[in-house]
Amino acid sequence: MAAQIIDGKALAQQIRERIAKDVVDLVAQKGVRPGLAAILVGDDPASHIYVRNKQKACDAAGIYVDENKLPASTTQAELLRLIEKVNADPKIHGILVQLPLPKHIDSKVILDSVSPLKDADGFHPYNFGRLVEGNPIFEACTPKGVIKMIESTGVTIEGKRAVVLGRSNIVGKPAALMLLHRHATVTICHSKTKDLPAVCREAEILVVAIGKAKFVTADMVREGAMVIDVGTNRTAEGKVVGDVDYEPVSRKAGWISPVPGGVGPMTIAMLLDNTLESAKRAAGLA
Ligand SMILES: NC(=O)C1=CN([C@@H]2O[C@H](COP(=O)(O)OP(=O)(O)OC[C@H]3O[C@@H](n4cnc5c(N)ncnc54)[C@H](OP(=O)(O)O)[C@@H]3O)[C@@H](O)[C@H]2O)C=CC1
Ligand SMILES: Nc1nc(=O)c2c([nH]1)NC[C@@H]1CN(c3ccc(C(=O)N[C@@H](CCC(=O)O)C(=O)O)cc3)C=[N+]21
Structure with missing residues (x-):
């Protein structure tokens, strides 16, 4: 007997349509549009494709994207300054630092600097700890x-x-x-x-x-x-x-x-979902 196929693409599409409706409601009710800061350092072609796909998915769902494509020569200090900026930006509810980062940058230091309240990837130790506890906010x-x-x-x-x-x-x-x-x-x-x-x-x-x-x-x-x-x-x-x-x-x-x-495709849909949920929390809804 052939296995039944779990169609992640179709399921992701359904979820993205639901997210798009929720975004319309959130904007109408609270005047809050979910925002994602996408940060990409260097020129890894696969990473550029992933980030472009994430950008397209956000556009289709009505999520604002602050796209930051930085050269491979970006220093750790420069990247940290950018993260501080988006941490403080009220238009941003989710932050994605695309991995892998160039070798001269310590990924752990960078991921730890993302505000746990905007950690749409769920990679911050605070959010990982909440998951271990069984009481997660952002899940990877x-x-x-x-x-x-x-x-x-x-x-x-x-x-x-x-x-x-x-x-x-x-x-x-x-x-x-x-x-x-x-x-x-x-x-x-x-x-x-x-x-x-x-x-x-x-x-x-x-x-x-x-x-x-x-x-x-x-x-x-x-x-x-x-x-x-x-x-x-x-x-x-x-x-x-x-x-x-x-x-x-x-x-x-x-x-x-x-x-x-x-x-x-499900990974991308969940990034949108995490960003939407974060915006709802920022608007006092969840
Ligand atoms: N579709 C998506 O959205 C995503 C896909 N991926 C893909 O998922 C895969 C895994 O990613 P990631 O978790 O980041 O990978 P890592 O390389 O970080 O981890 C790989 C894990 O697999 C284990 N492993 C490697 N080889 C063997 C082996 N021969 N036998 C048993 N265990 C082995 C390693 O064991 P050990 O710890 O002992 O080294 C390690 O725990 C990759 O193909 C990646 O591209 C990743 C993220 C998102
Ligand atoms: N901060 C961060 N967050 C991530 O979530 C993250 C990351 N860094 N770095 C890399 C991995 C990988 N990843 C994928 C996302 C979508 C597809 C995807 O949509 N794949 C299509 C095919 C794409 C193709 O054809 O190349 C599919 O499986 O149908 C794959 C892989 C997210 N990652």
């Missing part, structure tokens, strides 16, 4: 999108065996916490995990975020499992492929999310 966009995709299927998370492949602070770790708070029994795997295929085979929900093209093969997947592929890898021919070997795995899984058209 990619894992938040993963959860919405799982929930969109109607499959309950509570009581399920969930395995998260990858433990990064921006995807794997927060995804595992979000599943835990929804009462899954969660295992987190990483490069030192022993007999990874056997652990993956236990998963009723398998979230894959390691950054290795087609790493997860059918023998690592339990019959009927839900497989969410976060990986975004570019092949030599410039094609985007996930961390999951899609064709064979989709014949064994019960549910699968494609790449492209899965988690990527």
Whole structure:
């Protein structure tokens, strides 16, 4: 039996339409238009594409964007000054500092300088701590999108065996916490995990975020499992492929999310959602 496809692109589109309506209401009721400061340093082509996609999505939803494209030679001090400026700007409710940053800049120092009240990416230690507590304000966009995709299927998370492949602070770790708070029994795997295929085979929900093209093969997947592929890898021919070997795995899984058209579009929708929610809080609504 072929797996049912979790169409992240379509789900993201629905969410963006709902956000656009909410923006109209917020402007009408409170005179507040949500604003996002997007900060991009250097000339990584993939980052430029992502930021352009985020900009387009904000435009379509009526979210104001303050776009800051800075040269690769930007110093850490200059970047910190820009962040101080947008931290203080009342038109801005969300701040996105696109990663990766150039090597001469300490990402940790930069991310820590973003106001936790405008941290639309959910990367600030305050927001990460709130997530650990189970009382989050801003949740990281990619894992938040993963959860919405799982929930969109109607499959309950509570009581399920969930395995998260990858433990990064921006995807794997927060995804595992979000599943835990929804009462899954969660295992987190990483490069030192022993007999990874056997652990993956236990998963009723398998979230894959390691950054290795087609790493997860059918023998690592339990019959009927839900497989969410976060990986975004570019092949030599410039094609985007996930961390999951899609064709064979989709014949064994019960549910699968494609790449492209899965988690990527949801990540962008969640950035808009976080910015909107922040603007609502600033307007005294939430
Ligand atoms: N669609 C989207 O919106 C987004 C997609 N991504 C994509 O998701 C993927 C993961 O991103 P990110 O979390 O930032 O990646 P990182 O490189 O920060 O983390 C990768 C994780 O995978 C683990 N890992 C790597 N190789 C193996 C292996 N062979 N076996 C087991 N575990 C392994 C690492 O383990 P260890 O900790 O031991 O080193 C690490 O925990 C990438 O493809 C990225 O492009 C990321 C963000 C957003
Ligand atoms: N501060 C910060 N926040 C991020 O959220 C962030 C970041 N930095 N740095 C890089 C990663 C990566 N990321 C993606 C977003 C959308 C797609 C996406 O829309 N992908 C399309 C395909 C795009 C293509 O074809 O290139 C899809 O999967 O359908 C992918 C990856 C966000 N990230």
